[in-house]
Amino acid sequence: MADYETFELGNLVLQSGATLRNAKLAYKTHGTLSRSKDNVIVYPTFFGGQHTHNEGLIGEGRALDPRRYFIIVPDMLGNGLSSSPSNTPPPYDRARFPGVSLYDNVMCQHRLVTEQFGVERIALVCGFSMGAQQSFHWGALFPDMVERIAPWCGSARTSPHNFVFLEGVKAALCADDAWNGGWYDRQPGKGLRAMARVYAGWAPSQAFYRERVFLNMGFSSLEDYLITGWEGRYLQLDANDILAMVYTWQHGDISDNPLYEGDFLKALGSIKAKSLVMPSRTDQYFPPEDNEIEVGHMPNAELRVIPTIWGHIGGGPGRNPEDTRFIDDALKELLAS
Template identity: 35%
Template sequence: MSEIPETQYYRQENFQVEGGTLPIAVTAYRTHGDPSNPCIVFPTCYGGRLDSQYYFVGEGKVLDTKKYFVVTFALFSNGESSSPSNTPAPHNGPYFPQISYADNIRAQHAVITKVLGISKSDFRWEDSRRNSTVRKEGVLVERYGKLIRKWGSFLEGPKAALVSARDYQFGHYLKNPEVGLRAFGRGGKYRSLEAFMRAEWESGFLNWDANDLLTLMHTWYSGDISKVNHQGDLESALKSIQVKGQSQPEDNEYEVSILPNSRFVVIDSVWGHVAGGGADKGDLAFMEEQITKFLEEEL
């Protein structure tokens, strides 16, 4: 594996977000490869940090840093970009404003265009205010764009478990609420379900700040593109997206049937929601094959 580049930070003053204004909004990112190559933007997922993206990024991998200039971004509230856990008072902890995907998009777009000077990128953003893109004929490989209408009840469960825990203290905890985080995390490779839940889910969230997780959850929960400029009409919103795309999750089958330039591919896996996230070698190999083929066809 090639050397991991240093994390860089872009700061914007008086940055407007869904829940108010951040006096200083910090976007954490890393760049990989030669800037003269086609640029691919790869943001973190829920529960992801910059270090968690290297199952796809690197020499000889799907996002080959010898072929592409890959920019990885940390979402707001993941603990690396501006988050409840690292923002000074009076916007720290439970006072941190709510963040939308559109807020992340604007911040990432600023880095791409103003800092890196890139006018063409092989990832298309649907800017929720004006549908602006870096490049009109970009491509999008999607693994996360699930219908939020289906995920609302799922998200409410772990959220309720965390905020109701005795050590959460309405977000004003003095040390990370382990009881609440363990409850939040319960939401193959071990001998029992109990062993799996302890090792994979509970321990996976114990190194997260609770307020960071909750703010990220709001970003996920509110990520319904149909509510922006389409009056809740999901079909109209999807039809307006001209970008070419490939989507894997089962939840996206309906969406892809409406998207004019996308195709639907199913991962045959027992891992469910986390299939393709690097947890299983077979899933990862399938993803690599499909995405490599897609990028070679479109770029």
């Protein structure tokens, strides 16, 4: 039995002009919506993740405490649970799955929150990585609805360097002939393994490898970490789903929508929510500098750097106890304010 719900989006018209008919948004909730509907937290998922991967920060005694808050975890389109290349029927299936933006995602989530739950105010939108990017989008697209945002290890707009890093990930996956332009019968294993190795260089930091942190994570060697920790992880995903999420990531930009028409500074300046922006000190593709620039244009934002050598993955919910505690403490402080 599925541990999640599905919200029927009907005919979903995307920014790209495509219509996904009978589109679906998977989500999971934790806790109970209060009578006054004032205890809502939206906590979107990250690249390659599903709602379960967010749960390392949810629990009794945590900031995201289901005894107090009603926590909605919407699954990102393309992640294999919400509408994705791998689960969409023809004709928009597989290689024909259209490009989906973070704007599209957040507009769907807004419908879920308002139509399904009748919610008008959100206490907090928070998330890791692409979840952080969705948090920024919520803040910019619904400034009068969102009281707080806490994006960590993610940016309001995907930087050119981040875009190029993802070009490498894509190219490695698609270099495998078995990928066949997305019309594979079996998963392109060689390509998935190649992209996993590319990714492995980016997600942790130089210092993470220098200090061989992976040896304390249940891996017996560097090669075991690459095979089990990285190849094993991406072999579980569908190649077209991965590429759909990469598209979404590469096109991340809070101002690329009718509201802001590309005026990035205006979009940043419109985020009224009290914002706590937390980059990892050693993140190689969402470096603190990008957030520093963004926070400088946000009226109500604080930059708080996570002091970790785990690189990007330090922000993974529950991944590293120390970093998870840092984030949890920060979320508590933000929610109390």
